[in-house]
Amino acid sequence: MDYFDRFAIPHPSPAIYASMVAIGLTVIAILIGLTYFKKWGYLWREWLTTVDHKRIGIMYIIAALLMLFRGGVDALMMRAQTAVPDNKLLDAQHYNEVFTTHGVVMIIFMAMPFIYALMNFVVPLQIGARDVAFPRLNALSFWLFFMGAMLFNISFVIGGSPDAGWTSYFPLAGNDFSQSVGTNYYLMSIQIAGIGTLISGINFITTIFKMRAPGMKLMKMPMFTWTALITNAIVVFAFPVLTVTLLLGTMDRLFGTHIFSMTNGGMDMLWANLFWVWGHPEVYILILPAFGIYSEIISTFSRRNLYGYTSMVASIVIISFFSFLVWTHHFFTMGQGPLTNSIFSITTMAIAIPTGIKIFNWLLTMRKGKIEFTVPMLYSVGFIPIFTIGGVTGVMLGMASADYQYHNTMFLVAHFHYTIIPGVVFAMLAGLTYWWPKMFGFMLNERIGKWAFWFIAIGFNVTFFPMFFTGLDGQARRMYTYSEASGYGPLNMLSFVGAVGLAIGFALIVYNVYYSTRHSSRNIGSDPWDARTLEWATQTPVQSYNFARTPHVDSIEAFWDYKKKGTPLFKGDIEKIHMPNNSGVPFIMSCIFFVWGFSFVFSMWIPAIITTIAIFACMAHRSFEKDDGHYISVEEIEDTEKDGEVLAYENR
Amino acid sequence: MKRKLTLLSLVIGILAVMAGCEPVMVLDPKGPQAETISNVIWISIATMAIVVIAVFALLVYVVVKYRASKQDADYEPPHIEGNPIVESIIVGIPIIIIIFLSIITVKSTYEVEATPKGYEDQKPLVVYASSSDWKWHFSYPEENIETVNYLYIPTDRALEFRLYSYGPITSFWIPQLGGQKYAMSDMITTLHLAADVPGEYMGRNANFSGKGFAENIFHVEAMPADEFDKWVEEVKATAEPLTEEKFTELLKPGHLGQMTFSGTHLEFLPPPEGHNHGSDQSHEHAHHSDDSHGDVETDHSGH
Numbered sequence: 001m002d003y004f005d006r007f008a009i010p011h012p013s014p015a016i017y018a019s020m021v022a023i024g025l026t027v028i029a030i031l032i033g034l035t036y037f038k039k040w041g042y043l044w045r046e047w048l049t050t051v052d053h054k055r056i057g058i059m060y061i062i063a064a065l066l067m068l069f070r071g072g073v074d075a076l077m078m079r080a081q082t083a084v085p086d087n088k089l090l091d092a093q094h095y096n097e098v099f100t101t102h103g104v105v106m107i108i109f110m111a112m113p114f115i116y117a118l119m120n121f122v123v124p125l126q127i128g129a130r131d132v133a134f135p136r137l138n139a140l141s142f143w144l145f146f147m148g149a150m151l152f153n154i155s156f157v158i159g160g161s162p163d164a165g166w167t168s169y170f171p172l173a174g175n176d177f178s179q180s181v182g183t184n185y186y187l188m189s190i191q192i193a194g195i196g197t198l199i200s201g202i203n204f205i206t207t208i209f210k211m212r213a214p215g216m217k218l219m220k221m222p223m224f225t226w227t228a229l230i231t232n233a234i235v236v237f238a239f240p241v242l243t244v245t246l247l248l249g250t251m252d253r254l255f256g257t258h259i260f261s262m263t264n265g266g267m268d269m270l271w272a273n274l275f276w277v278w279g280h281p282e283v284y285i286l287i288l289p290a291f292g293i294y295s296e297i298i299s300t301f302s303r304r305n306l307y308g309y310t311s312m313v314a315s316i317v318i319i320s321f322f323s324f325l326v327w328t329h330h331f332f333t334m335g336q337g338p339l340t341n342s343i344f345s346i347t348t349m350a351i352a353i354p355t356g357i358k359i360f361n362w363l364l365t366m367r368k369g370k371i372e373f374t375v376p377m378l379y380s381v382g383f384i385p386i387f388t389i390g391g392v393t394g395v396m397l398g399m400a401s402a403d404y405q406y407h408n409t410m411f412l413v414a415h416f417h418y419t420i421i422p423g424v425v426f427a428m429l430a431g432l433t434y435w436w437p438k439m440f441g442f443m444l445n446e447r448i449g450k451w452a453f454w455f456i457a458i459g460f461n462v463t464f465f466p467m468f469f470t471g472l473d474g475q476a477r478r479m480y481t482y483s484e485a486s487g488y489g490p491l492n493m494l495s496f497v498g499a500v501g502l503a504i505g506f507a508l509i510v511y512n513v514y515y516s517t518r519h520s521s522r523n524i525g526s527d528p529w530d531a532r533t534l535e536w537a538t539q540t541p542v543q544s545y546n547f548a549r550t551p552h553v554d555s556i557e558a559f560w561d562y563k564k565k566g567t568p569l570f571k572g573d574i575e576k577i578h579m580p581n582n583s584g585v586p587f588i589m590s591c592i593f594f595v596w597g598f599s600f601v602f603s604m605w606i607p608a609i610i611t612t613i614a615i616f617a618c619m620a621h622r623s624f625e626k627d628d629g630h631y632i633s634v635e636e637i638e639d640t641e642k643d644g645e646v647l648a649y650e651n652r
Numbered sequence: 653m654k655r656k657l658t659l660l661s662l663v664i665g666i667l668a669v670m671a672g673c674e675p676v677m678v679l680d681p682k683g684p685q686a687e688t689i690s691n692v693i694w695i696s697i698a699t700m701a702i703v704v705i706a707v708f709a710l711l712v713y714v715v716v717k718y719r720a721s722k723q724d725a726d727y728e729p730p731h732i733e734g735n736p737i738v739e740s741i742i743v744g745i746p747i748i749i750i751i752f753l754s755i756i757t758v759k760s761t762y763e764v765e766a767t768p769k770g771y772e773d774q775k776p777l778v779v780y781a782s783s784s785d786w787k788w789h790f791s792y793p794e795e796n797i798e799t800v801n802y803l804y805i806p807t808d809r810a811l812e813f814r815l816y817s818y819g820p821i822t823s824f825w826i827p828q829l830g831g832q833k834y835a836m837s838d839m840i841t842t843l844h845l846a847a848d849v850p851g852e853y854m855g856r857n858a859n860f861s862g863k864g865f866a867e868n869i870f871h872v873e874a875m876p877a878d879e880f881d882k883w884v885e886e887v888k889a890t891a892e893p894l895t896e897e898k899f900t901e902l903l904k905p906g907h908l909g910q911m912t913f914s915g916t917h918l919e920f921l922p923p924p925e926g927h928n929h930g931s932d933q934s935h936e937h938a939h940h941s942d943d944s945h946g947d948v949e950t951d952h953s954g955h
Contacts, residue, residue, distance in 0.1 A: 092865070096865075163862075171819070178862075268837055269836065272821075302718070303720075304730070307733075311734065334841070346758075353747055357739075364738065370727055385707065401831065405689050472679060
């Protein structure tokens with residue numbers, strides 16, 4: 001292959017050229033816009049170099065929403081292609097690239113940043129901290145994720161997208177069967193984003209262990225913070241496995257090793273095992289924060305404390321432990337024999353027990369409550385029945401003998417969307433709507449939000465419920481088409497109709513953001529939902545230092561007690577506050593990582609070496625740099641806190 | 653809210669009834685293994701239906717009864733930490749359900765991983781099913797014949813499939829006869845099936861294997877033993893012999909129609925039997941051609 005041929009799209013189509021032009025035009029438009037409105041300085045000072053956990057959280061949200069739409073368009077293409085038998089909209093190769101991209105984008109570049117968005121914004125506020133433990137590392141985490149995502153996203157216009165599924169099983173993903181650079185993109189971009197996630201994991205564990213407000217014992221933490229802690233513990237144990245697995249895959253593809261190959265002693269089963277040793281805990285990395293969000297929202301809008309707090313904590317700890325003991329259920333059909341399969345079946349089904357406890361605790365929280373159906377609450381209440389269907393089909397899939405019939409079919413696809421969409425997407429939309437006023441100082445319109453919810457909830461069920469049946473009828477997943485004689489046509493058409501409903505729902509959310517930005521009241525106070533946890537004890541919008549005085553906590557719902565019983569929250573005088581300085585290094589270093597990843601994708605060794613040196617230079621710079629941060633003076637704080645509602649309340 | 657939830661459950665109900673009427677393949681078994689699994693699936697659906705109905709009922713109850721609009725404006729919800737009895741119930745009942753399903757799972761998994769019930773005393777028909785991009789090769793060693801993309805089997809006889817792959821991981825699946833199993837390059841996996849009813853069935857590779865995956869289907873025909881024997885004799889008499897040259901050509905990526913040969917490829921390209929063959933055959937084939945798709949996994953040391 002000629003040198004420059006590798007950069008060309010191996011399998012071009014008008015749609016890809018159109019996207020190429022669209023991407024080019026968008027980039028040019030952004031650059032011109034920034035220059036015209038003289039926003040370069042603002043962008044650099046306020047966003048690119050920020051180490052503020054709230055701003056980083058908001059950048060995560062923007063990135064996650066962009067990726068949600070990217071992955072959503074892929075999903076629509078898939079459902080359109082399979083809507084009718086023998087469809088010619090996409091050919092096999094395109095379809096393979098589309099579903100691979102859909103999976104990777106949704107899991108790694110949508111769900112992951114979304115949970116980190118909310119963790120970033122909410123966790124330090126919920127524990128009464130000024131920022132995370134390592135603010136600059138936090139910026140590095142974000143920018144590494146972002147550059148990983150961008151690297152992945154340019155694949156379809158430069159060199160070709162990966163086409164071996166999001167699980168990227170070798171030997172299919174090896175050079176022999178996947179000749180374009182697509183899988184290199186997969187390996188490098190997830191690697192870069194994965195390093196960012198691992199750093200976040202360490203950062204948040206440290207933050208939650210070391211920076212809680214005085215009096216906030218572990219068993220007095222809000223439920224979302226608990227789930228964040230356990231999630232990050234899973235991240236720290238699971239992500240190194242991913243790092244090593246991707247590295248081994250990279251070695252096979254770029255340096256001719258034979259770790260996963262079919263010949264010369266390679267072991268094709270190894271990839272599947274290593275991938276799922278990370279991959280299954282990853283499922284719980286996504287779902288646990290969602291459980292935390294629902295706990296906060298259900299408790300807030302039932303106007304009641306969370307039922308069974310201790311058992312809620314116990315169940316997430318048990319889930320996190322079991323999450324590492326079930327990976328084999330992703331390939332019961334690999335021929336391990338009935339003993340191994342039986343053991344993994346039982347561990348898999350056992351996870352249903354702690355999960356069930358959580359469902360019942362939420363129901364018991366609503367019992368005797370005073371339920372208000374706001375948009376966040378609608379998502380939370382809608383989550384329960386849908387996730388229950390996802391959960392019980394999960395138990396069904398966990399039964400090894402039956403799994404031999406479900407495996408690799410649309411039944412599986414239906415199942416995991418029934419868990420991951422209510423579990424992650426609903427939770428993120430609920431959390432976003434719930435914390436939106438704290439982030440942006442106005443509320444999203446409830447009426448449009450409710451319309452969006454119903455489109456999404458009904459569209460979702462119409463899309464995915466039929467797949468249980470086509471799966472049982474023998475429709476394998478990842479088939480780009482099927483014959484008319486197979487009889488899968490009508491139900492697939494129904495799925496497509498549902499997918500259009502989902503798309504309308506998401507479009508309504510975008511419209512809601514636009515509408516609310518223009519029309520919503522800015523005068524909402526600091527606690528518009530009448531909530532229960534510390535993040536609502538800050539001003540809206542939240543000051544860079546979060547709390548003028550550190551809150552003192554002696555119950556799970558300190559802010560609620562403060563409002564209802566008058567338990568004092570803030571004691572002592574305002575003192576000067578030590579804050580970290582902004583830094584451009586995380587952004588610059590991540591840009592270098594982008595070039596580094598790109599060089600590896602195309603085996604360009606000279607730039608790879610130069611960027612490697614540059615990355616180490618950035619780290620050395622940090623080691624020798626003297627940066628003691630800065631202080632915010634008492635006068636300045638008092639000045640900004642003048643209108644602070646909470647302080648005003650206290651001084652009354 | 654209530655109306656919409658009822659509507660939702662109605663839709664789900666209708667779909668569930670629909671499933672009952674149409675015989676979906678997996679729940680329309682034509683052999684003992686598929687029947688075992690089909691029964692397991694029905695038991696699990698019934699058990700899980702109880703859970704689903706219980707959760708839905710509780711949800712509708714609390715959502716309807718405790719909505720704000722139904723209560724006094726000055727109602728203050730109580731502070732309740734938890735209740736040991738309630739919490740033991742919500743732990744206990746799921747544990748009982750899981751124990752019940754575990755017993756069924758273990759029992760049925762051992763069943764479908766062994767020679768089908770009632771066929772234990774017979775000598776099974778051994779078929780080597782190997783996949784290459786994107787076709788299936790069926791070798792009948794005792795009958796000494798080989799087919800491509802179609803499989804004839806006698807009814808009422810135990811079938812033992814030995815699976816392996818000349819390419820990416822594939823999964824051999826005939827939904828109406830039983831569950832699937834992977835075919836991989838460096839070891840053999842064994843799948844036990846049997847057909848009770850003569851008929852034509854769909855077989856396919858269920859595991860994504862690249863561009864030609866969707867069409868990676870094979871045709872299965874189950875027939876009484878005497879018809880099967882007649883077919884074997886006919887093939888032996890009329891089909892052209894399978895040569896190494898011809899087989900190498902067949903392995904090239906692509907789609908082939910149905911083909912029939914006398915003789916099998918097992919003679920010149922033995923399957924990767926034994927344990928972990930990747931490592932001990934490397935020295936014999938150190939000079940593999942770079943034409944990777946034709947790269948054939950072989951093992952002579954086992955013979």
